[in-house]
Amino acid sequence: MELVEERPCRYRIEPYGAMRVPGVVFASRDLLADAEKSLAQVVNVATVPGILGASYAMPDIHWGYGFPIGGVAATDVDEGGVVSPGGVGFDISCGVRLLAADARGGELRRALPAVMDGLDRAIPRGAGPGGVWRPSGPGPLERILADGSRYAVEEGYGEERDLVRCEDGGAVAGADVTQVGERARQRGLAQVGSLGSGNHFLEVQQVAEVYDTAVAGAFGLADGQLCVMIHCGSRGLGHQICTDHVRVMDRAMARYGITVPDRQLACAPVDSPEGEAYLGAMAAAANYGRANRQLLTHAAREVFRRAAGARLSLVYDVSHNLAKTETHDVAGRPHRLCVHRKGATRAFPPGHPELPPDLRGSGQPVLIPGTMGTASYVLTGVPGGDAFHSTCHGAGRVLSRHQAARAVTGKEVRARLDAAGIAVRPRSWRGLAEETPEAYKDVSAVVAASERAGLCRTVARLVPLGVVKG
DNA sequence: ATGTAC
Numbered sequence A: 001m002e003l004v005e006e007r008p009c010r011y012r013i014e015p016y017g018a019m020r021v022p023g024v025v026f027a028s029r030d031l032l033a034d035a036e037k038s039l040a041q042v043v044n045v046a047t048v049p050g051i052l053g054a055s056y057a058m059p060d061i062h063w064g065y066g067f068p069i070g071g072v073a074a075t076d077v078d079e080g081g082v083v084s085p086g087g088v089g090f091d092i093s094c095g096v097r098l099l100a101a102d103a104r105g106g107e108l109r110r111a112l113p114a115v116m117d118g119l120d121r122a123i124p125r126g127a128g129p130g131g132v133w134r135p136s137g138p139g140p141l142e143r144i145l146a147d148g149s150r151y152a153v154e155e156g157y158g159e160e161r162d163l164v165r166c167e168d169g170g171a172v173a174g175a176d177v178t179q180v181g182e183r184a185r186q187r188g189l190a191q192v193g194s195l196g197s198g199n200h201f202l203e204v205q206q207v208a209e210v211y212d213t214a215v216a217g218a219f220g221l222a223d224g225q226l227c228v229m230i231h232c233g234s235r236g237l238g239h240q241i242c243t244d245h246v247r248v249m250d251r252a253m254a255r256y257g258i259t260v261p262d263r264q265l266a267c268a269p270v271d272s273p274e275g276e277a278y279l280g281a282m283a284a285a286a287n288y289g290r291a292n293r294q295l296l297t298h299a300a301r302e303v304f305r306r307a308a309g310a311r312l313s314l315v316y317d318v319s320h321n322l323a324k325t326e327t328h329d330v331a332g333r334p335h336r337l338c339v340h341r342k343g344a345t346r347a348f349p350p351g352h353p354e355l356p357p358d359l360r361g362s363g364q365p366v367l368i369p370g371t372m373g374t375a376s377y378v379l380t381g382v383p384g385g386d387a388f389h390s391t392c393h394g395a396g397r398v399l400s401r402h403q404a405a406r407a408v409t410g411k412e413v414r415a416r417l418d419a420a421g422i423a424v425r426p427r428s429w430r431g432l433a434e435e436t437p438e439a440y441k442d443v444s445a446v447v448a449a450s451e452r453a454g455l456c457r458t459v460a461r462l463v464p465l466g467v468v469k470g
Numbered sequence B: 001a002t003g004t005a006c
Helices: A036-045 A112-122 A138-154 A160-164 A182-189 A213-219 A235-256 A273-308 A401-407 A410-419 A429-434 A443-452
Strands: A004-007 A010-013 A023-025 A051-062 A069-076 A095-104 A201-210 A225-232 A312-319 A321-330 A333-342 A365-368 A376-380 A423-425 A457-469
Touching: A010 A036, A023 A036, A036 A051, A036 A069, A051 A443, A095 A273, A095 A365, A112 A201, A112 A273, A112 A423, A112 A457, A138 A160, A138 A182, A138 A273, A160 A312, A182 A235, A182 A273, A201 A213, A213 A376, A213 A457, A225 A273, A225 A457, A235 A273, A273 A312, A273 A321, A312 A365, A365 A443, A376 A443, A401 A429, A410 A423, A410 A429, A443 A457
Parallel strands: A023 A051, A423 A457
Antiparallel strands: A004 A010, A010 A023, A051 A069, A069 A333, A095 A225, A095 A312, A201 A225, A201 A457, A321 A333, A365 A376, A376 A457
């Protein structure tokens, strides 16, 4: 694979074979060590029908199902462009929500153990069923799928600002609940308001450094401020929807004369029945994901109110696993695109019409969850942002779960976090070992490369005080 | 990521 360095942190793979567009990789050489398999996936994605611009990879690229994680691919809806479930990923609408407390870290130091104990009891997590809210039947679940966190707020689990500061105002349009299968519903019913496992977490954090005071202020953040970050997705419901629709598309591809170099790139035209069915189900899963984060927000707020007398206000909520219909100028003409972001975060620039009025001047908040025990970042979109206004989403694994669990025990990880002054409330020792920081790339290097590549600007760095893990 | 295998 030949990577041509166009400028710092921007490499190009010239089209060859069935590639319709080049590959463009934003990263430093260091971050691309051992990236052979995922770069081959960048090349594969460049062959999908209707792809426009390039097959993009973010600095945190790693191997995924069909499409790389850290990949962005936009297809032209009006030119036979396809949608692919593999371009979104199994955890549909996995994303991050950041809340700012009306207190500085130091002010709550004495209350922190009680807050952590409260969160330990209040936040359902780990694999399998269990959530803060059990819908009373199919009716309420359908409302969650159709209206996302708008429904949760309507039911009393939030406030108006929670919708203003959430991507898409709390709910993606176009959810089609009839495309959510029975099995997905069954799995979803039991998991509303739960973290899940793996790299998902709820952290109590403190703003450790502000790089742009004005933008941070517009977001509602200041130096020393206490925050809560929630990283989770659509649990078994999104996973089941992905499984179901991949199967349908795998069978339908031949009918549309589509050939792809890897069956995991299964796709269908955006305007085909299969494409519309997937997008309708995907939107429903996205709404489930937002409602999930909203209900966890409510649970965390109750804990902070009781244990510390503190309020939590939403900074932003943004997904990093989603396909969106967006209009972008390409070669001087607006195109209606299906933008797949898989392990990549939308990063709208200042002035973008879809931003709420109070964020128009600053750009969209981009939330980057760090590895357990390390920093997380708040970034913002920039004018002229490349890759259809997208940037990185996190650190990215370098050790498999098995390798990580062999390298360290959960108790060792806990001891290290304790020594660093970070309170951890794990669900399992094994899970803690699998998430040890050395299993991941350095999130700071990922963020630095993203900024160097011109994809975003760094606004603030947050460090954890307490971690709630699945 | 995921009822960590259909």
